Amino acid sequence: MTATAGDWAGRPIGDRVVSYTEWDAILYALAVGAPADRLDLVFEDQFRVMPTFGLTLAQWAPDVLATEGAWDNTSVHGSQKLVVHKELPRQGEISMSARVGNVWDKGAASIFEIEVTCEYFTATWSIFAPGTGGWGGERGAKAEPAVREGEGDVLEYNVALNSAALYRLTGDRHHIHIDPAAAARIGQEKPILQGLATIAGALIPLADAAGKHPADLVELEGRFSGMVIPGDHLQIRTWGESFDIERDGTVVIAAGKATFA
Template sequence: MNVSPWRGHDLGTRTVAYTERDAILYALAVGAPATALDLVHEERLRVLPTFALTLAQWAPDALGALGALDATTAVHGAQHLVVQRPLDPAGELTTRARVTEVWDKGSAAVFEVEVSAESFVATWSLFAPGAGGFGGERGPAAPARPEGGAARHVSVDTHVRQAALYRLLGDRHAMHIDPAAARAAGQPRPFLHGLCALAATTLTLAPALGAHPADLTELRARFAAPVFPGDRLDVTALTDGGGAARFEASTDGRRALSGGRVRFHPAASAAERTFPKENSHA
């Protein structure tokens, strides 16, 4: 098998600064209600762990800027996040990034971009039309649908303005706001960022699993179909015990998130186990 020349490519390091305002804006953008004071009020702020993914967005963007893929047609295929320690309410992070693997899908390629910092390790899987055909391995198959375990069902209501708000956090790809750019990416209209849909799902799943959303320790999912602003996500989670669950989410009968797995630290107190179930998007 041949190997892509991009495999192992070092994307360098970047120090990213953020403020309490950024962390609060993120929480609101992914669906935290105004009553969740520990997510939206600076006096008691706990930062959602998925906020780290906005701080690492520079890395997949840098790969596109180098010409490895066409950023106007490439789409986010899957995401993995391992949380190593909580993010401070404000501060700086030094992040390091590299291309860990490139899978050959024939007419396309999947680039895996790993970004690491002291507080997290995150891996993007980017599906890039036109970048395959180099004779490499196809990579792992799509994950099977979850089976077994105690089921939990929740709904996540997205908002028609949600993609426009979320893009202010760093991912400003035009396909999420410009109809012409969305059509160029093969979609009928602008669609929600996969990471926004995933974070909104995680935010809502946490209380259903008896956890606080800021206690997330690991998250993974595949973006199986687009979510459009205003869609409702129907989420089924099968619990594995110890704060872990496998999940998938559907909208209009289409699986949007598949192969999902989430794990939380056990809630430290009854107060933390209580989290508002209101879905209120700015």
């Protein structure tokens, strides 16, 4: 019998112990836009680790599936969810366990859900994989539209010119984020910013607006719907805990939600 995308559902990916130093956590904060005067994010005597740093520590899990051929290089990161159980330590080792959750059949494509769990967080990647659908699986529930009443409040968000180059040093080294020739092959004039860098950078102004520290995050999610270029000026439109991120009036992060303790 020919293997299908649905055969991956529920499959364990493995366990891994990932270590990091306080310098790794500070580099991450700088990469997603923490300014040098935010000592609570970048100074070793005072900082608290941004919870989204855990996503870089857990990136190995979807990478394993890509290496094993679950999808090809046409796949895209569709959405991300992060549920925080407790604050990350400034440095140390974290034991993680990963598995494939649901795999949904969308006809022309499949959506793989990759779940990584540890004592500090649970992270779920949704990977949209063209050309792998049509195997007769369940389509999954249709996403409910987010509640958006009125114009919402607007937060300003500037992406640094070196943001993608810095973020690569935290683990996502795909060439489209640094090499203009690689970006051109996917139809982009310039290298693009990593989606996880975009949503993590938004966490700082979102926390500030809520009167919280980014490390007070309880839950974060969003759907990647457009491209961001380093140097862009973005707007975060908020409705309470819900948000969208816009670039020149086009939504690039949709159905966002950020909840703080």
